[in-house]
Amino acid sequence: MKLFSGSSNPQLAEQIAQELQQPLGAVKLLRFSDGEIGVALEEPILRRDVFVIQSCSVPTNDHLMELLIMIDAFRRGGARSITAVVPWLAYSRKEKKDNPQDPISGKLVANLLETAGIDRLIALDLHADAVEGFFDVPVINLSAVSLFAEALQGIDHENTVVVAPDMGGAKRARRLAKELEVPVVILEKIRPHNSPHTEVVSMIGDVSDKRAIIVDDIISTGSTLINAANILKDRGANRVDVCITHPILAEDASAMIKQSRIDRFITTDSIPIPEVKRFDQLQIVSVASLISREISKLIA
Ligand code: R5P
Numbered sequence: 001m002k003l004f005s006g007s008s009n010p011q012l013a014e015q016i017a018q019e020l021q022q023p024l025g026a027v028k029l030l031r032f033s034d035g036e037i038g039v040a041l042e043e044p045i046l047r048r049d050v051f052v053i054q055s056c057s058v059p060t061n062d063h064l065m066e067l068l069i070m071i072d073a074f075r076r077g078g079a080r081s082i083t084a085v086v087p088w089l090a091y092s093r094k095e096k097k098d099n100p101q102d103p104i105s106g107k108l109v110a111n112l113l114e115t116a117g118i119d120r121l122i123a124l125d126l127h128a129d130a131v132e133g134f135f136d137v138p139v140i141n142l143s144a145v146s147l148f149a150e151a152l153q154g155i156d157h158e159n160t161v162v163v164a165p166d167m168g169g170a171k172r173a174r175r176l177a178k179e180l181e182v183p184v185v186i187l188e189k190i191r192p193h194n195s196p197h198t199e200v201v202s203m204i205g206d207v208s209d210k211r212a213i214i215v216d217d218i219i220s221t222g223s224t225l226i227n228a229a230n231i232l233k234d235r236g237a238n239r240v241d242v243c244i245t246h247p248i249l250a251e252d253a254s255a256m257i258k259q260s261r262i263d264r265f266i267t268t269d270s271i272p273i274p275e276v277k278r279f280d281q282l283q284i285v286s287v288a289s290l291i292s293r294e295i296s297k298l299i300a
Contacts, residue, residue: 001299002045002079006054006070008063012087012269013053015288020295025050029066037062039069046078051295056090057248057271064090064109068116075117083120083298084113085291087270088246092127093218095134110134122294124270124287125217125245128168140294144268145172145215147285148243149179151266152213160211161185165200165228169216176215176243185212187228197223200231208236215243219267222253226260233261246270249277257281 004025005013017024025045030038052074054067067084074082094105106127113121114137122140126132132139160182164173166189177184185205191198212232219225229240241264248271257265258279265281267273273284 001049001051001295002043003295004041004043004050004052004070004074006052006063006066008055008057008066009053009087009269009272011272012055012286012288012291015269015286016053016085016292016295019288019292027070037066037069039066039073041073041077044077045074047080049081049083049299050074050079051083051085053085053087053291055086055088055271057088058250060090064112068112071113071116071118081119082117083122083295084118085122085295086113087124087268087287087291088248089121089123089126089131092131095128095130106131107134120298122291124268124290125172127217142287142290142294143175144243144245144270144285144287144290145175145179147268147287147290148176148215148266151283151285152180152241152243155180155182155211155213157181159209160213161205161207163187163205163207163212163214163228163232165189165214165216165224166198172217173215176213180213182213187231189224189227197221198227200227203231203235207232210237211239211241212237213241213243217244218246218248219244219253219257220248220250222249222251222256222260225262226256229260229262239263242266247273249273254279 002025003022026042028040056064091105091109120138124142126141162173162177163185164170188202189198243266247267254277266283268287
């Protein structure tokens, strides 16, 4: 096998490489003066099973394009199989039409990856089940839920609830609640048309005098999370912890969390968090072992 990394998350790729005891393949990622991306593989990949690690974090479109071009190079170089390991798959939040003339960008990205030449996708907490069905090649959708449960070991089960910050997150919340053996509370969130900001309009369940653990797949602007934390504390939760798989942390989300009523913020390294965006409540759990175990199974 050969393992390669794009430029989006070299720390995670290094860790996966170390766990697999495989070096990262040599590749030059080039940028031409007009902004186009070039890829020069410096390893033979003929008849190899190639794994390429790339999150589609900011700059999203560049990282996505870089991944597509790398896959094209592997295919044209005669790789036996190509597995894209994409912990954060951009555009997966647009998995359906909310209006008759909407695009389904998540499906378009799936088409692009398949056209480029992937034989398999390893993803992490895909935003919606529908996204898996956008691919005709096999998709392994890993989950960070067990890592969160591990990080939360020792909680008082009697006085803890897991909270879904919206209806779409209920299934994910149930999984964590099952691992922690605690009840689920569900919030109903609305997002005014095309607005990045959200409002909580109702809550199913009781949080008074409880530790509330919000679980979600993504934090982008932070609006969903901060609204949820405020409602939970207003309704009597004595502590709010959060578990978020993909820390996009767009705009001033980090500063907002720092000043928020959130007590602990557990996330993963699916997207690297630069030093300037880090805050006191932050705890990062690595998905490197989760991914390397899956790759090991595939190459065994
Ligand atoms: C939405 O359905 C997702 O699961 C997240 O709740 C959402 O993407 C978070 O976005 P933001 O941080 O901008 O509210």
